[in-house]
Amino acid sequence: MKLPPGPSLLHSSFLLLTNSPLNFEPVLINLKARYGPLFTLSTGFGPSILVGSHSLAHEILVKKGALFSDRPKFFINFNISTASYGPNWRLLRRNLASEVMHPNRIKSYSSARKWAVHILISRLLEQENQAAGFKVVDHFRHAIFRLLVLMCFGDKFDESRVDEIAKVQREMMLAVGSRRITMLAMFPGVGKILFSNVWKQFEKMRDNKEQVFVPIITSRIESAHSEPQVVAYVDTLANLRLPDGGKLTHREMVGLCSEFLTGGTDSTAGALQWIMANLVKHPRIQSKLYDEIVAVVGPPRKGVEGEPEPVINEEDLEKMRYLKAVVLEGLRRHPPAHFLLPHKVMKEVEVEGYMFPQGATINFLVSEMGLDPKVWDEPMEFKPERFLANDGVFDINGSKGIKMMPFGAGRRICPGSDLALLHLEYFVANLVWHFDWSAPDGYHVDLDEKNEFTIVMKNPLQAQISSRVEKIKHLS
Numbered sequence: 001m002k003l004p005p006g007p008s009l010l011h012s013s014f015l016l017l018t019n020s021p022l023n024f025e026p027v028l029i030n031l032k033a034r035y036g037p038l039f040t041l042s043t044g045f046g047p048s049i050l051v052g053s054h055s056l057a058h059e060i061l062v063k064k065g066a067l068f069s070d071r072p073k074f075f076i077n078f079n080i081s082t083a084s085y086g087p088n089w090r091l092l093r094r095n096l097a098s099e100v101m102h103p104n105r106i107k108s109y110s111s112a113r114k115w116a117v118h119i120l121i122s123r124l125l126e127q128e129n130q131a132a133g134f135k136v137v138d139h140f141r142h143a144i145f146r147l148l149v150l151m152c153f154g155d156k157f158d159e160s161r162v163d164e165i166a167k168v169q170r171e172m173m174l175a176v177g178s179r180r181i182t183m184l185a186m187f188p189g190v191g192k193i194l195f196s197n198v199w200k201q202f203e204k205m206r207d208n209k210e211q212v213f214v215p216i217i218t219s220r221i222e223s224a225h226s227e228p229q230v231v232a233y234v235d236t237l238a239n240l241r242l243p244d245g246g247k248l249t250h251r252e253m254v255g256l257c258s259e260f261l262t263g264g265t266d267s268t269a270g271a272l273q274w275i276m277a278n279l280v281k282h283p284r285i286q287s288k289l290y291d292e293i294v295a296v297v298g299p300p301r302k303g304v305e306g307e308p309e310p311v312i313n314e315e316d317l318e319k320m321r322y323l324k325a326v327v328l329e330g331l332r333r334h335p336p337a338h339f340l341l342p343h344k345v346m347k348e349v350e351v352e353g354y355m356f357p358q359g360a361t362i363n364f365l366v367s368e369m370g371l372d373p374k375v376w377d378e379p380m381e382f383k384p385e386r387f388l389a390n391d392g393v394f395d396i397n398g399s400k401g402i403k404m405m406p407f408g409a410g411r412r413i414c415p416g417s418d419l420a421l422l423h424l425e426y427f428v429a430n431l432v433w434h435f436d437w438s439a440p441d442g443y444h445v446d447l448d449e450k451n452e453f454t455i456v457m458k459n460p461l462q463a464q465i466s467s468r469v470e471k472i473k474h475l476s
C-alpha cells in the first residue's frame with residue numbers, strides 16, 4: 001500500500017527550506033489543488049500527511065480517533081498539548097476538563113468575567129469619540145488575560161504583577177513562533193547540539209518564567225486563598241496525584257499554568273477582534289445584533305455614580321440566537337488556528353486505500369474547511385444568518401460530521417472550547433450593548449491576515465466608539 005500522493009523528498013525539502021514556517025499555508029493550498037485533499041510532504045524525519053477534506057477529517061479524528069491522537073515528541077514543555085497520548089495526558093486533560101471546564105465550575109467564575117468586562121468597558125470609555133479611532137486589540141487581550149490570570153492563580157493582582165506575567169508569557173510565545181525554535185522543536189535530540197545557542201536562549205526564557213510563576217504558585221498553595229470563592233486552576237494542580245502517587249513539581253505546574261494562559265488569551269482576543277472588525281464593516285449586522293440584545297435585556301443604562309457600569313447577565317446570553325450565530329460565523333470565517341497542533345499516527349493504518357505509517361505526523365487544513373464552497377454558500381461573505389437554520393443548533397464538536405473545526409475534533413479537541421465560546425459571546429454582547437462601533441472617516445477595515453502563532457489581522461482594527469447610553473439620553 002502507498003502513502004497518499006505528494007511531492008518527492010527533494011521537492012518537499014526544497015519547499016520546507018525556502019518557505020518560512022509561519023507562511024507555509026499557501027504552499028499547502030497549492031499542493032492540495034495538485035494532489036487532492038489527502039497528500040504527503042516527505043521530510044528526512046518521516047512523512048507528514050495533510051488532510052483537507054471534511055469527511056476524511058471526521059474519519060481520522062472522530063471515527064478512528066484512538067489511532068491518531070498522539071503528538072510528535074516535543075521537548076518544549078510539560079503540558080497537555082504536547083503530552084503523548086497516554087495516562088499522564090489523560091489525567092491532566094481530565095483535571096482541566098472536570099475541575100475547570102465543567103459547566104458548574106465555569107458558572108462559578110461569573111463574577112470574574114463581570115470584573116473583566118468592567119475593566120474593559122472603563123478602558124474603552126477613555127477612548128470614546130476619538131475621530132481617528134483607536135487600536136482595539138490590546139484592550140481585548142488585556143481584559144481576557146486578566147480574567148485568565150484570575151482563573152489560573154485565584155488572584156486579581158495589580159497591574160504591574162500582571163504585566164510581569166504577560167511579559168514572560170509573551171517572550172516565550174513569540175519565540176515558539178520563530179523559525180529557530182521551530183527547528184529546535186522539530187529535531188529535539190540533535191537540535192540541542194546544533195542549535196546550542198538557541199537552546200540556551202530557550203532555557204533562559206524558561207528560567208525567567210519560573211522566577212515569576214513559582215513564587216505565585218507557592219504563595220497560593222501555602223497561604224490562605226486570597227480569593228477563596230474561586231477555585232483556581234493552580235489549586236486543582238496542587239491537589240492532583242500522578243499515576244505513581246506523586247505530585248506535580250513546581251516546574252510542571254508552571255508549564256501547565258503557562259499553557260492555560262497561552263491557550264486562552266491570543267486565540268480568544270484574536271477571535272474577538274475579527275468579530276468586532278466584521279461588525280464595524282457591516283453596520284447592518286451590528287444593528288441587528290444590538291436589536292436582539294435590547295429585545296432581551298432592554299436598552300443600556302447609565303451606571304450609578306461611583307459604581308461600575310451595568311453589564312449583561314450571563315443567563316440572558318442563552319436567549320440571544322443571533323449573537324451565537326455571529327460568534328460562530330466569526331470562527332468559521334477567521335479561525336484563530338489555521339491548522340491543528342500536529343497529531344501522530346500511533347499504529348500503521350489504512351485510510352481511503354492509502355497507508356498511514358506508524359510515527360507519521362498528520363495535520364488538517366482547518367481554515368480551508370470553513371471556506372469550502374461545496375459546504376458553505378458564499379464562503380467569503382460574513383453571513384451569521386447561515387447559523388440560524390436548524391433552530392440555531394450547530395455541532396461545533398463535529399461529533400456527527402465536520403463542517404468546520406476551529407477547535408479541532410475528537411479526543412484532542414480543544415478542552416477550552418465552551419469557555420472560549422462563552423467569553424466571546426459575553427464580551428461581544430457587552431461591547432455592542434454599550435457602544436456603537438464604527439469606522440473612522442476614510443478608514444477601511446482590512447481583513448488581510450498575518451500569522452503570529454495565531455492568525456491575526458495584518459492591520460489591526462481601528463475603531464471609533466460612542467456610548468449608546470449617551471445617545472439614548474440625548475434622544476429622550
Ligand code: HEM
Binds near residue numbers: 268409419
Ligand atoms: C477561540 C479560542 C480558542 C481556539 C480557537 C482554540 C483552538 C484550539 C485548537 C485548534 C487546538 C488543537 C486541537 C488538536 O490538536 O486537535 C486546541 C488545543 C488546546 N486548547 Fe484551545 N482554543 C481556544 C481557547 C482555549 C482556551 C480558553 C483554553 C484553556 C484555557 C485552551 C486550551 C487548550 C489546550 C490545553 C489544548 C490541548 C488539548 C490536547 O492536546 O489534548 N484553548 N485549541
